[in-house]
Amino acid sequence: MQTVELRHASRLVNHGPTVLVGSAHGGRRNLMAAAWSMPVEFTPPRIVVVIDKSTFTRGLVTASGQFVLSVPGRHQADLVYTLGSESGEAADKFARYGLAADAGPVLGLPLLQGCGAHLECRLIEEPHAQAAYDCFFGEVVSAQADERIFGNGHWLVPTADNADLHTLHHLGAGLFGVASEAVQARMLT
Ligand SMILES: Cc1cc2nc3c(=O)[nH]c(=O)nc-3n(C[C@H](O)[C@H](O)[C@H](O)COP(=O)(O)O)c2cc1C
Numbered sequence: 001m002q003t004v005e006l007r008h009a010s011r012l013v014n015h016g017p018t019v020l021v022g023s024a025h026g027g028r029r030n031l032m033a034a035a036w037s038m039p040v041e042f043t044p045p046r047i048v049v050v051i052d053k054s055t056f057t058r059g060l061v062t063a064s065g066q067f068v069l070s071v072p073g074r075h076q077a078d079l080v081y082t083l084g085s086e087s088g089e090a091a092d093k094f095a096r097y098g099l100a101a102d103a104g105p106v107l108g109l110p111l112l113q114g115c116g117a118h119l120e121c122r123l124i125e126e127p128h129a130q131a132a133y134d135c136f137f138g139e140v141v142s143a144q145a146d147e148r149i150f151g152n153g154h155w156l157v158p159t160a161d162n163a164d165l166h167t168l169h170h171l172g173a174g175l176f177g178v179a180s181e182a183v184q185a186r187m188l189t
Pocket residue numbers: 018030031032033034035036037050051052053054055056057058080081082083084085086087088089170
């Protein structure tokens with residue numbers, strides 16, 4: 001993984017990939033899938049993610065004031081679907097599925113190995129947005145990406161060599177589209 005400059009961090013989720021929300025508090029840690037996240041500011045980089053009231057993640061994020069968005073690749077589709085279909089409240093998902101994580105460089109949050117990118121975020125307290133719309137805003141305080149898929153502040157052209165890291169886009173009911181082709185737009189003249 002390489003460090004991504006914070007001014008480029010929003011590009012990591014600009015294209016709307018399904019992400020994993022990582023959280024930790026009081027000796028517990030967790031991962032859930034989220035299809036609803038997006039950047040809302042370049043500098044400082046800020047993002048928003050919807051975290052439903054029913055989730056175990058929500059309590060950990062609220063209590064700790066932080067979370068991490070990890071961007072999984074196509075090789076993790078089954079895992080993403082599973083992490084988004086079960087609660088981690090009763091059983092630790094890392095232990096149950098043998099998941100390995102590294103500690104985030106700024107907040108120490110669990111960064112699931114094998115993902116294409118990670119964004120550690122400090123929660124921005126917006127109680128009304130949380131209560132009314134389940135929207136959790138965060139300021140990105142560290143960003144990193146796998147150099148096979150992201151370099152010089154940009155996603156790289158998807159190829160067969162980085163196919164494992166092509167991002168997942170949820171179509172519903174466990175069916176994902178995969179971002180496997182790039183089209184360079186030109187201004188019309
Ligand atoms: C592909 C996918 C995308 C999802 N997107 C979201 C989302 O954006 N927001 C949300 O609150 N739940 C979303 N979910 C549901 C949560 O991931 C699910 O409720 C999960 O079991 C919560 O885990 P937890 O209780 O361990 O936190 C999604 C599920 C899947 C499978």
